[in-house]
Amino acid sequence: MVSGDRAMPSTDEAPKAPQNSADNLLIKTWLHNRGENTRRAYESDVRAFLAHVGKTLPEVTAPDLQNWFDSLTGADATRRRKLMAVKSLLSYGAAMEMLPRDVGPAVRVPKMRDSLHERILTQEQVRNLIDGETDPRRRTMLRVLYATGLRISELCAVRWKDLKRRQQGGVAHVFGKGGKNRTVEIPAKVWKEIVALRVDSRPEAPMVPGHDGGPLSVDAVHRSVKRAAKRAGLPEQVSAHWLRHAYASHMQDNGAPAHVVQQQLGHTSLATTTRYSHAREGAGAGKFLDL
Structure with missing residues (x-):
């Protein structure tokens, strides 16, 4: 059963197509x-x-x-x-x-102007978004999204059986987009917050639980990010994926090799990762992010 942090049924449904x-x-x-x-x-x-x-x-x-x-x-x-x-x-x-x-x-697929730069939050904006959340569970959820670059669906799917303690922090074994497996580093500070939240010792327990201890839903995470962004005075378009964008950009801005960021994010192409290395001139998240 999904956590009580669940969305209400949508009223904006697609038109019904004739069944064939x-x-x-x-x-x-x-x-x-x-x-x-x-x-x-x-x-x-x-x-x-x-x-x-x-x-x-x-x-x-x-x-x-x-x-x-x-x-x-x-x-x-x-x-x-x-x-x-x-x-x-x-x-x-x-x-x-x-x-x-x-x-x-x-019909040809129209080309689009690259507007990625418009969706890159500054490190100060990210800190304000995270630190403005007073609920420890939701604050940890936001910090995990930023410090690992996980997609919402990946965050919701990680269980304690997928986690392993390391000398500095830990790692999560993630089954991601396109059926690809990858190992994602979790900085020591964030690992401590995750451990502090744990109340269920079963291997199947979620890494970041919902308010009732059960798995988070994608919609619940989405709503939490939206509320945190609003409190921080950020644009209403901000979503959890913006934290993934910020992770990719800030890691490279602070010297992380592009191939390390590529592996963490699960990008197939290095060219996708290097799109984020534009923001300013100038391994693991614990070394390159101000957490």
Whole structure:
């Protein structure tokens, strides 16, 4: 059971698409073995697309795809993600010979201006966000996110059986995005805070528990970060992923080798990691972060 720090049911649901068994089978196989968050987002995107066109996938034409994309509103990044999801499904269906043709090339994925720098918090802003949280459990949760660069889903999934004490701090064995395993260092100061929170000695106990001692939910972490950011006077767009961005940027700003940061974050490409080495001129988080 997920911790009581859970979200209320969403009222902003995607439009219902006409149900078709062949479409459902195609979508199911396309989503197979993807992460839970990815499956949920992608399925919502393609169901909304089908609801808009009012056709089955084999009936979709190039103009249908173009008209749907032109109708999308909202942030450019969101429109881009939705288009990439639908194009991926159409390409997969054609490759598996479950669709007569791939109409995806009718719409090119628009290029985006790199706005990553707009989502990098300063070290002072991060300290204010964390130190302004008076609840010890939530404060530790925020510090773990920043000091390890973990994604929300990864934080929620780590159990004590995944942790190992080291001479300086500890390590967490993480099963991350794309089904990849990696080892993440936990600085000594943060390790002590994690140990102080432990009330359940079972190996299956969560590293950072919810208020009832059970596992945290992704939504609970998201809400806690939002509240902490608001208290610190930070932009309302701040999310847990901004702490991951801050980790990557601050580590490199303070001299951490890019390949070390890459391993900690689980990036496949070093180029992804080095995008963060832009903020200012100028191993483990305990050596490079002011915690």
